[in-house]
Amino acid sequence: MTTTRSATGAPSASPALGGGLARTLRLGGLRIAYEVRAYFRQGDTVFFTFLFPVVMLTIFSVSFSEASFGQTADGEDITAAWFFLPAMLAAGVLLSGLQNLAIDIAAEKSNGTLKRLAGSPLPIVSYFIGKIGQSLVTGILQAAVLLLLGFTVFQVPLPEDPANWGNFLWIFLFGVITSAILGIALSSVPRSGASATAVVIPITLVLQFISGVYLRFSDLPDWLQTFASVFPLKWMAQGMRSVFLPDELVVLEQNEAWDLPGIAIALAIWLVAGLILTRLTFRWIRKDQ
Amino acid sequence: MTTSENVVEVRELRKTYGEMVAVDGVSFDLHRGETFALLGPNGAGKSTTIEILEGYRDRTSGDVRVLGADPQKGGLDWKARLGIVLQSTGEVGAVTVREQLAHFAALYPNPRDVDEVIAAVGLEQKAGSLIRKLSGGQRRRVDVAVGIIGRPELLFLDEPTTGFDPEARRSFWALVRQLQSEGTTILLTTHYLDEAAQLGDRAGVIAGGRLIDIAPIGQLGGADARIPIVRWREAREVREQRTDAPGAFVASLIDRLGPEPEALEVIRPSLEDVYLDLVGREHVDDLAQPETATEAAR
Numbered sequence: 001m002t003t004t005r006s007a008t009g010a011p012s013a014s015p016a017l018g019g020g021l022a023r024t025l026r027l028g029g030l031r032i033a034y035e036v037r038a039y040f041r042q043g044d045t046v047f048f049t050f051l052f053p054v055v056m057l058t059i060f061s062v063s064f065s066e067a068s069f070g071q072t073a074d075g076e077d078i079t080a081a082w083f084f085l086p087a088m089l090a091a092g093v094l095l096s097g098l099q100n101l102a103i104d105i106a107a108e109k110s111n112g113t114l115k116r117l118a119g120s121p122l123p124i125v126s127y128f129i130g131k132i133g134q135s136l137v138t139g140i141l142q143a144a145v146l147l148l149l150g151f152t153v154f155q156v157p158l159p160e161d162p163a164n165w166g167n168f169l170w171i172f173l174f175g176v177i178t179s180a181i182l183g184i185a186l187s188s189v190p191r192s193g194a195s196a197t198a199v200v201i202p203i204t205l206v207l208q209f210i211s212g213v214y215l216r217f218s219d220l221p222d223w224l225q226t227f228a229s230v231f232p233l234k235w236m237a238q239g240m241r242s243v244f245l246p247d248e249l250v251v252l253e254q255n256e257a258w259d260l261p262g263i264a265i266a267l268a269i270w271l272v273a274g275l276i277l278t279r280l281t282f283r284w285i286r287k288d289q
Numbered sequence: 290m291t292t293s294e295n296v297v298e299v300r301e302l303r304k305t306y307g308e309m310v311a312v313d314g315v316s317f318d319l320h321r322g323e324t325f326a327l328l329g330p331n332g333a334g335k336s337t338t339i340e341i342l343e344g345y346r347d348r349t350s351g352d353v354r355v356l357g358a359d360p361q362k363g364g365l366d367w368k369a370r371l372g373i374v375l376q377s378t379g380e381v382g383a384v385t386v387r388e389q390l391a392h393f394a395a396l397y398p399n400p401r402d403v404d405e406v407i408a409a410v411g412l413e414q415k416a417g418s419l420i421r422k423l424s425g426g427q428r429r430r431v432d433v434a435v436g437i438i439g440r441p442e443l444l445f446l447d448e449p450t451t452g453f454d455p456e457a458r459r460s461f462w463a464l465v466r467q468l469q470s471e472g473t474t475i476l477l478t479t480h481y482l483d484e485a486a487q488l489g490d491r492a493g494v495i496a497g498g499r500l501i502d503i504a505p506i507g508q509l510g511g512a513d514a515r516i517p518i519v520r521w522r523e524a525r526e527v528r529e530q531r532t533d534a535p536g537a538f539v540a541s542l543i544d545r546l547g548p549e550p551e552a553l554e555v556i557r558p559s560l561e562d563v564y565l566d567l568v569g570r571e572h573v574d575d576l577a578q579p580e581t582a583t584e585a586a587r
Contacts, residue, residue, distance in 0.1 A: 017365055017366050017369055017398050027395065027396065030392065030395050034384065034388070034392050037383075037384065037388070038382040038383045038384055041382075041383030041384075041419070042382070042383055108382075111379050111380035112375070112377060112378070112379020112380065113379065113380070113381070113382065115345070115375065115379065116373075116375065116379065116435070118344075118345070119343060119344070119345070119368065119371065119373040119375075120368060120393065120396050120397075120439075121365040121366070121368040121369040121396050121397065121439075122365075122396050123365060285345060
């Protein structure tokens with residue numbers, strides 16, 4: 001091997017890293033590209049995280065194609081696809097953020113990836129930016145696939161009011177970021193990469209059942225609705241319904257309101273909780289094990 | 290306490306896990322530009338020591354300086370000056386050899402050229418392959434490549450050539466010599482004594498958590514350990530004589546026993562012989578200890 005800068009390239013001549021925040025952000029950007037590329041090469045995550053809501057939307061739309069989920073003011077039937085599109089968008093946010101990262105990072109902990117990174121000059125924040133960015137990029141693509149499928153194949157009418165799309169945007173972004181942070185926090189629970197799926201999937205699955213993703217939220221008993229309101233998915237699903245379902249269906253919601261401020265507050269609380277937990281529990285490596 | 294001469298300074302390093310003492314009062318220095326081989330059997334405390342220097346483990350007591358800093362408090366600037374090849378390869382996500390090296394190169398202020406490093410570890414043909422599809426030995430070479438991509442001042446090589454075929458080991462040695470000629474300080478652990486002899490300037494032998502010898506490779510075990518041994522059979526008994534003048538001694542044997550003494554050998558102890566002798570002695574001590582302990586308990 002020849003060194004191009006051998007005259008000055010004596011190893012002792014390494015300059016300081018410098019750059020601080022700029023370097024952290026630049027490396028965060030590189031991490032996003034690196035993470036997204038690796039994500040789409042993993043067959044199992046692509047299926048269980050990325051395509052899962054798409055598959056579920058298809059199954060629900062086809063299975064319940066004869067059923068009506070209510071009517072609009074104009075007497076138009078609300079189809080299964082229409083009814084479940086917002087639910088699957090919310091599920092996608094949870095899967096792309098929480099499920100994906102909790103399993104991914106637990107695996108990286110046990111397979112030595114984090115140990116390797118711990119020995120490199122990668123700022124921990126750049127690593128987090130990479131993970132959250134991966135969740136955002138894959139979540140956006142997932143939402144695009146869901147919307148496209150709903151609109152073209154199942155003819156779901158999409159909202160025309162820009163205000164609805166504005167709400168979609170903030171609920172989606174806020175939801176993915178909160179889910180991603182919670183996923184990072186949750187990743188310290190599984191003791192090994194192999195057990196991560198067994199720890200994480202039951203949590204996300206139960207949340208999806210009690211938060212109005214697979215079952216109609218208004219059909220759940222009041223106490224269960226109240227219990228589900230503790231967790232963020234209920235609020236994300238409610239927010240997505242507020243965007244995509246006709247306003248008349250607001251009567252099915254708790255307190256007969258979409259309660260957008262409540263959604264923002266619930267997500268904010270979980271975001272802060274996730275940040276605190278991450279700060280307390282995340283380590284590159286568990287020293288002395 | 291660090292002088293410009295010493296890249297690593299370790300004083301009375303101790304590491305205990307509950308009752309278990311993994312490292313027990315180890316002291317040594319690494320001079321700038323030298324290659325120091327840490328030798329010892331499995332479980333002797335080599336990896337614990339090296340991981341304390343790398344900042345992966347906290348010491349129980351003692352004093353450690355690596356590139357002038359305490360590894361327990363080493364920041365990013367400090368890490369940028371290190372290269373680490375861990376003992377276990379671990380798994381790497383779905384990235385190619387070139388992607389992985391380009392990514393790690395971006396983390397360092399003055400990295401080596403990615404293609405040059407790929408060539409240096411002999412993976413030109415595999416540059417575009419996913420790392421998880423490589424063989425064990427090839428993945429190990431990726432580890433080495435990642436370890437040197439940042440042009441480290443101090444390189445840790447923890448059993449770097451495990452799983453290499455002899456040819457790959459030879460070319461790895463050539464790579465290390467290249468790094469040495471550029472002034473890299475290297476801390477190497479290995480089970481291959483020929484590797485330590487080929488690459489090391491000095492070596493320390495660690496057994497039972499203690500450093501039982503430290504010397505230039507050619508002087509390990511003391512001068513006595515290298516005195517040639519003459520071995521022959523006489524009266525149905527194998528006899529040995531250590532002597533600095535084996536030729537003269539053999540001549541005296543011939544005078545005494547006739548022109549062809551039975552089973553005559555002249556042995557010059559290799560590093561491996563010296564090492565096994567050192568570790569063997571320690572091992573016997575270790576075996577003796579529990580007995581004493583049991584007896585004390587009675």
